[in-house]
Amino acid sequence: MQVEAFKVEIGQEQLETLKLQVKVAHIPRQTYETGSNHGQDWGVSRDWLVAAKEHWLNNFDWRKQESRINSLQQYTAKVPLPASATKPARFHKIHFIHVPAQTKSSPTQPSPRTILFLHGWPGSILEFIDIIHVLRQMGNFNIVAPSHPGYLYSDPPPLDTNFNDEDDAEIMLGLMKGLGYDEFVIQAGDWGQTVGRIMAVKYAEVLAVHFNFLPFGWAPEGAPDSSTLSLQDRKGLERLQDFMDRGRAYSNAHNTRPSTISLVLSSSPLALLAWIGEKFLSWSDTSPSLDEILTAVTLWFLTDTFPSSIYTYRDSVGESGRPQDWFVNKPTGFSSFAKEIMPVPKAWAETCCDLQFYRYHESGGHFAAMEKPEVLANDLVEFLDLVWKA
Amino acid sequence: MTSTIKVSPFKIEITNEKLDELKLAVKHSKIAKQVYDNSGNTYYGVTRDWIIKARDRWLDGFDWKKQENRINAFSQFVASVPRPNNKGNFDLHFIHERSSSPTARTLLLLHGWPGSYLEFLDLIDILKKTGEYNIIAPSMPGYAFSQSPPVDEEFGKEDVADLFHALVTGLGYEQYAIQAGDWGASILRIIAVKNPNSVRCVHLNFIPVGPPDGNITKPDLSSLTPVEKKNAMNSMKFLGEGRGYSEMHRTRPGTLGLVVGSSPIALLAWIGEKFLEWSDLDPDVDEILAATTLWWVTETFESSIYGYRDATGKADNPAWFIKTPTAYSSFAKELVISPKIWAEHSANITWYKYHEKGGHFAAMEVPDALAEDIVEFLNQEWKV
Numbered sequence: 161m162q163v164e165a166f167k168v169e170i171g172q173e174q175l176e177t178l179k180l181q182v183k184v185a186h187i188p189r190q191t192y193e194t195g196s197n198h199g200q201d202w203g204v205s206r207d208w209l210v211a212a213k214e215h216w217l218n219n220f221d222w223r224k225q226e227s228r229i230n231s232l233q234q235y236t237a238k239v240p241l242p243a244s245a246t247k248p249a250r251f252h253k254i255h256f257i258h259v260p261a262q263t264k265s266s267p268t269q270p271s272p273r274t275i276l277f278l279h280g281w282p283g284s285i286l287e288f289i290d291i292i293h294v295l296r297q298m299g300n301f302n303i304v305a306p307s308h309p310g311y312l313y314s315d316p317p318p319l320d321t322n323f324n325d326e327d328d329a330e331i332m333l334g335l336m337k338g339l340g341y342d343e344f345v346i347q348a349g350d351w352g353q354t355v356g357r358i359m360a361v362k363y364a365e366v367l368a369v370h371f372n373f374l375p376f377g378w379a380p381e382g383a384p385d386s387s388t389l390s391l392q393d394r395k396g397l398e399r400l401q402d403f404m405d406r407g408r409a410y411s412n413a414h415n416t417r418p419s420t421i422s423l424v425l426s427s428s429p430l431a432l433l434a435w436i437g438e439k440f441l442s443w444s445d446t447s448p449s450l451d452e453i454l455t456a457v458t459l460w461f462l463t464d465t466f467p468s469s470i471y472t473y474r475d476s477v478g479e480s481g482r483p484q485d486w487f488v489n490k491p492t493g494f495s496s497f498a499k500e501i502m503p504v505p506k507a508w509a510e511t512c513c514d515l516q517f518y519r520y521h522e523s524g525g526h527f528a529a530m531e532k533p534e535v536l537a538n539d540l541v542e543f544l545d546l547v548w549k550a
Numbered sequence: 551m552t553s554t555i556k557v558s559p560f561k562i563e564i565t566n567e568k569l570d571e572l573k574l575a576v577k578h579s580k581i582a583k584q585v586y587d588n589s590g591n592t593y594y595g596v597t598r599d600w601i602i603k604a605r606d607r608w609l610d611g612f613d614w615k616k617q618e619n620r621i622n623a624f625s626q627f628v629a630s631v632p633r634p635n636n637k638g639n640f641d642l643h644f645i646h647e648r649s650s651s652p653t654a655r656t657l658l659l660l661h662g663w664p665g666s667y668l669e670f671l672d673l674i675d676i677l678k679k680t681g682e683y684n685i686i687a688p689s690m691p692g693y694a695f696s697q698s699p700p701v702d703e704e705f706g707k708e709d710v711a712d713l714f715h716a717l718v719t720g721l722g723y724e725q726y727a728i729q730a731g732d733w734g735a736s737i738l739r740i741i742a743v744k745n746p747n748s749v750r751c752v753h754l755n756f757i758p759v760g761p762p763d764g765n766i767t768k769p770d771l772s773s774l775t776p777v778e779k780k781n782a783m784n785s786m787k788f789l790g791e792g793r794g795y796s797e798m799h800r801t802r803p804g805t806l807g808l809v810v811g812s813s814p815i816a817l818l819a820w821i822g823e824k825f826l827e828w829s830d831l832d833p834d835v836d837e838i839l840a841a842t843t844l845w846w847v848t849e850t851f852e853s854s855i856y857g858y859r860d861a862t863g864k865a866d867n868p869a870w871f872i873k874t875p876t877a878y879s880s881f882a883k884e885l886v887i888s889p890k891i892w893a894e895h896s897a898n899i900t901w902y903k904y905h906e907k908g909g910h911f912a913a914m915e916v917p918d919a920l921a922e923d924i925v926e927f928l929n930q931e932w933k934v
Binding site: 180181184185186187188189190191192193194195197198202203204205206209310316317318319320321322323406407408409410412413415416417418419420421422423424425426427428430431434435438464466467468471474 | 574575578579580581582583584585586587588589594595596597598601698699700701702703704705791792793794795797798800801802803804805806807808809810811812813815816819820823849851852853855856
């Protein structure tokens with residue numbers, strides 16, 4: 161597989177253009193909905209957007225963030241894909257972080273274990289930078305964290321054919337095999353979980369999976385009556401119900417009118433900032449810093465990622481609300497964070513996989529890798545020690 | 551008949567400076583890259599091609615002043631209308647075309663979202679010529695030149711209904727009829743139910759109700775005609791996949807207001823999609839650009855969506871059944887086309903007509919047909 165080293169290097173002119181676009185972007189008048197005193201969860205406030213715009217223009221240091229991103233070696237690779245009944249043999253360029261294990265296996269050293277991190281929406285490889293640094297200290301791992309097709313520097317899906325999660329899964333497998341990895345474990349949350357689940361079911365190369373997100377929309381068949389659940393689990397289900405009732409309009413827009421929403425959000429950096437900034441703030445337990453959010457939005461805006469980031473939403477696999485439709489018959493770990501957007505009880509998780517590791521955490525939210533890198537790393541290593549003896 | 555509220559004449563006068571600012575904002579806006587779903591393969595919303603064409607026209611060819619002159623040919627005013635419960639006064643912008651005939655009947659026209667009083671201009675022209683009506687077409691609070699809802703407290707459809715009733719009676723009219731679609735229809739419902747002695751009759755082109763037994767997943771279509779069955783299925787489709795925008799309005803109006811108001815192209819995409827999708831024949835691009843220009847220069851998108859979180863005046867709520875004589879003009883390309891027998895559970899329907907042509911924006915799309923319906927209905931229910 162043709163692999164080339166890669167660095168994020170945004171040109172100064174591009175940064176100046178972005179600054180101008182931020183500067184001229186219009187911030188609407190104050191309304192009741194964008195105020196800070198209504199006590200409702202109606203999205204980001206005008207005050208927040210005003211402060212974010214000011215910070216973006218005057219304090220945000222892109223080059224410092226760029227250095228941080230480049231602290232982990234990145235590549236692009238033309239992943240070869242074999243011909244199928246409907247498609248010719250072809251390539252798909254994928255951008256990824258690749259940190260091979262420091263010690264190769266030898267008669268005296270245990271084999272390194274390989275981890276594939278799959279981000280979600282509105283995620284990116286940025287979420288995994290901290291956890292990858294932590295894992296490197298903890299053990300001998302080969303770590304791969306790709307950008308899904310359409311995100312950042314990975315090529316977008318084709319213009320003329322529908323592209324779904326199974327196509328994505330195929331490319332991710334091709335990447336791993338192209339790098340020489342015939343066995344690996346997947347760690348994923350959000351939509352990464354969907355792709356990871358498909359890979360686990362379809363590919364022998366996937367030994368085990370670790371998830372921090374299981375998107376049940378409602379109780380699966382075989383789940384115990386909710387009155388028998390612990391208080392902790394019932395509180396989690398209240399959060400889940402609230403998300404189902406009031407938290408999914410963004411996904412409805414992605415699902416039914418992706419063209420419209422792409423045109424809306426590409427028009428101005430502040431539009432994109434409000435749309436995905438809201439998720440970073442409301443889906444996390446401790447909010448990421450403004451710099452973290454602006455880094456993600458800057459990169460998304462400059463690579464025109466949004467229009468090619470939402471293809472999964474029109475695929476019913478992602479939105480089925482029934483993970484048990486793709487039962488993972490391989491060792492699965494589930495780290496359940498209390499402030500996840502769709503928390504589910506262990507009993508539900510057991511209906512969709514061979515659950516061999518479960519841990520509940522009182523704090524932490526949807527972006528577990530970004531919010532709790534040490535906690536998630538500990539869970540992951542403990543799970544690996546259980547199912548993949550080094 | 552005298553006015554008891556303070557009324558000032560009004561003309562739209564958007565400065566060249568504001569228009570230049572708009573053009574500059576359009577120029578700075580970025581157009582999304584081409585992807586599978588914005589290329590027009592399947593219906594996924596407004597296409598990239600359309601946005602580019604509309605943007606180019608907006609920058610070169612679209613003449614706002616011409617539109618402004620057309621609008622200013624109508625008699626516009628702003629009135630200071632008292633709110634009930636000593637909540638103070640509220641400025642409402644409206645067209646008011648008064649007939650010289652002493653037996654003229656008063657008609658209140660209510661727009662919806664993403665509408666405006668502009669939708670009614672052709673209809674008002676037609677009705678004006680008969681000399682038989684006093685016509686009032688207000689801008690909803692938060693739209694065009696009407697005052698916006700307060701920034702520090704909740705404001706809903708009942709507040710709007712009370713204001714409109716106070717406007718019409720404040721202008722000196724004791725009795726009136728109302729015509730509406732979209733969520734103007736909800737406002738109409740609230741006014742008619744709360745003020746049965748003032749409202750003589752009402753005309754609706756939108757009555758979005760499901761089957762009387764409430765079973766939306768498996769509706770009983772057995773007593774419907776083939777046309778009604780087909781329309782019911784189309785309505786289910788809209789209810790299933792056409793309401794993403796309204797879920798955003800309902801649950802994240804803060805974020806959405808900031809998003810759509812950040813750039814004229816964002817606004818054009820969000821509301822332009824509805825003008826194209828919800829109408830039978832596509833409106834002229836200049837008509838869409840005129841509406842979008844008005845929304846942009848008045849900064850009203852962010853103040854236009856408060857109604858979506860308010861369930862007051864829902865068509866399927868028996869507490870809001872309209873006892874006033876009601877006309878139902880049903881247009882084939884409406885979003886939710888309830889058959890007459892379903893709509894009868896929502897209002898006292900005494901007049902009904904089905905039209906093969908015409909969609910959601912009936913007044914804008916088929917003003918002659920709508921005018922004919924209104925005239926016939928008023929002659930039936932409000933004889934002079």
